[in-house]
Amino acid sequence: MKATNGNISPKKPASTQKDEVVIHAKGIKVGFVDNEVLKNITFDLKRGENMVVLGKSGSGKSVTIQCIVGLLKPDAGDLTVFGQNVAEMNDDELKQLRMKIGFLFQSGALYDSMTVRENLEFPLTRVLKLNDQQEIDKRVEEVLDGVGLLDAIDKLPSDLSGGMRKRVGLARTLIVKPEIMLYDEPTTGLDPITSREISELILNMQKKYKTSSIIITHDMECARITADRIVVMDDGEYIAEGSYKELQKSDNKMVRSFFNETT
Template sequence: MEADKTKNGQKHTATDKRETVICVSGLKKSFGTKKVLKDINLDLRKGENIVILGRSGTGKSVTIQCIVGMLKPTEGSVKVFGREVSELSDDELKEMRMKIGFLFQSGALYDSMTVRENLEFPLTRVLKLTDQAEIDKKVEDALESVGLLDAIDKLPSDLSGGMRKRAGLARTIIVNPEIMLYDEPTTGLDPITSREISDLILNIQKKLKTSSIIITHDMECARIASDRVVIMDDGKYIAEGTFDELHKSKNEIVKSYFLDIS
């Protein structure tokens, strides 16, 4: 992997002393005879956005599923907040997941609920809030932060693709997660809306001090939202650095991602 100063395959600077909130070391994952992840090493530091780039089928989403305990590694270690995920009990895993926000490609809204009701759901079911005035304020604040307050009483079917992504993002951040995981957040969106979602990801990082992993193939999203970019190929991370550093790479696989970037 390309990097200046590395530890576990990741680039570190002598002055960066931020807490590591996710530490993936020697991660391998196989499904039968198919080896999807071959040796993944990744450190996510507090307040940092990492973008993972890779073609379809390279294992980007599998990495995230191992991080949140949806899949168990074949080999290796995944630690979140310093604790080995595979060793957590069901209750401990549930507690950990409450600190992690996950934005799915579809937004994963409940079709039969209004936007308001979708946002109320995690407040009443996860945080167990009962004060309606408090709930209303949190819902309105979350929607205002993504520019969607006017759609509060609409159904998901009445929203555009970009609006559904915003509503899904509002529902995710309403519980104030410490870590955000974004799975192709701009897929299916036009360039202007994609740019708006990318800017929102950056604003959330600054406002909520989140640490994020962003899976995307959208180079403009990677440019806007990333502190570091990791490129994945054949089940491994082959290069890592800032967007500008990788833009100058001489590695042919890395260069292929930047062909249309001026």
């Protein structure tokens, strides 16, 4: 779906079939110098699904989602998003794809020279090319209200707490109404109460905007709240897959070590 100048077509899924695969990865391999970070990663993400990727730091979780938005190119394997091979896309095709994907960075990655309002206006004016200030204001206020930060609209990122920055970061990605959301460790560095709030917010936003999501985390509470399906990653490979309850009963040592921490 392409946005036109000053007029945004409503974001409806191309197909409303629940089993439609929006991301298909098969045999993905990524290496840096002598270090193979991803080894033969294969998964499908279905429309409307929340997939959590669990794994230790350095296991290659973030690399997976960086490949999906074309920040990194896989050395081998097929990675298709909405049926298009990401590695074969040119700059314009990649830009069109990125308009359908929201990416929440670990730090929130707010533009620190801009206020919250300007941060949220940025993708509307630069990506969707909206000109109507009333429409822009309406969207900004609506999405900020959704994350409970309407009062912070004129604040600078430096005046916000870590949790507030993540909320604003989430609002900035949701404002363009993406079809897929990628969360890179959304609760890292937050206290348990704020982490839970963020996890619940992710779930609420997913229901409200009907997005498909990949959530990279090692926070079991976040995984429990948000996941439809969990895959566990170790040393660049997926070692287990299932629902939270299924994985709780897993015999795999690595999987058990994750779940034992919370029980």
